[in-house]
Amino acid sequence: MDSFSVVGTTLTSRFFLGSSGYPSLQVLSDSIAASGTQVVTVGLKRTVSVGGDNGYIERIVSSGVHLLPNTAGCRSAREAITLAQMARELYGTHWIKLEVVGDEHTLQPDPWGTVEAAAQLVKDGFTVFPYCTDDLVTCQRLLDAGCQVLMPWGAPIGSGQGLINPFALRTLRARLPGVPLVVDAGLGAPSHAAQAMEFGFDAVLLNSAVSQSLDPVRMARAFGLAIEAGRAAYLAGVMAPQDMAVASTPVSGQPFLIG
Numbered sequence: 001m002d003s004f005s006v007v008g009t010t011l012t013s014r015f016f017l018g019s020s021g022y023p024s025l026q027v028l029s030d031s032i033a034a035s036g037t038q039v040v041t042v043g044l045k046r047t048v049s050v051g052g053d054n055g056y057i058e059r060i061v062s063s064g065v066h067l068l069p070n071t072a073g074c075r076s077a078r079e080a081i082t083l084a085q086m087a088r089e090l091y092g093t094h095w096i097k098l099e100v101v102g103d104e105h106t107l108q109p110d111p112w113g114t115v116e117a118a119a120q121l122v123k124d125g126f127t128v129f130p131y132c133t134d135d136l137v138t139c140q141r142l143l144d145a146g147c148q149v150l151m152p153w154g155a156p157i158g159s160g161q162g163l164i165n166p167f168a169l170r171t172l173r174a175r176l177p178g179v180p181l182v183v184d185a186g187l188g189a190p191s192h193a194a195q196a197m198e199f200g201f202d203a204v205l206l207n208s209a210v211s212q213s214l215d216p217v218r219m220a221r222a223f224g225l226a227i228e229a230g231r232a233a234y235l236a237g238v239m240a241p242q243d244m245a246v247a248s249t250p251v252s253g254q255p256f257l258i259g
Helices: 025-035 046-051 057-063 075-091 111-123 136-144 166-175 190-198 216-236
Strands: 002-008 009-011 016-017 039-044 066-070 095-098 127-132 180-184 202-208
Touching: 016 025, 016 216, 025 057, 025 111, 039 057, 046 075, 057 066, 066 075, 075 095, 075 111, 095 111, 111 127, 111 136, 127 136, 136 166, 190 202, 190 216, 202 216
Parallel strands: 016 039, 016 202, 039 066, 066 095, 095 127, 180 202
Antiparallel strands: 002 009
């Protein structure tokens, strides 16, 4: 797969993988390897709440991937900023996936809190990967705050619904052509990931669809293949849908021989 650059880091994999909910550390390691991912997210708040990581951070790091600490579970900008600072101290990275939840039912990100936290974290020297909705104006405000990459949702976290608003996602891609865009959350099947890549998105991030499957390792591999196929299709030029039938083998006006 062709490489791409995210805030100065060149990646050859367009698959970002979450690390929670796996049945064992070995399955997590095997899933990371099968996926081909180079970026793995880590939920710091959950790690702190259980009093340690039980060695799983070391297992992830040993895979040779980039850690992307996550402020999942934060309900305010201040809480997210504090957690990000802890993550930088613990993991030695300035990368942070920013989540500020605004609604308990949908887990939809709070646009005001996310922009507020992003602006402060950028000032503090972080590279912010903000989890946001597919709202164009919110995304533009995050760019104004200093974010260099955006992570709009495909659907609510863990819902497995796929891309519920293709129009909004296509609009984002068209209006922000030079911005790395990673579809994050709501993907449930490899076909969802392939569709996001066919739209021209730079990468996808998912967790539950792999970790909660019957065979996480096989599912990780399936998503990896789907992402590669979707990217190849985008580069090749996906056929535009049409209202009317068009003969695939036209004969009108074409010379042919009669035996």
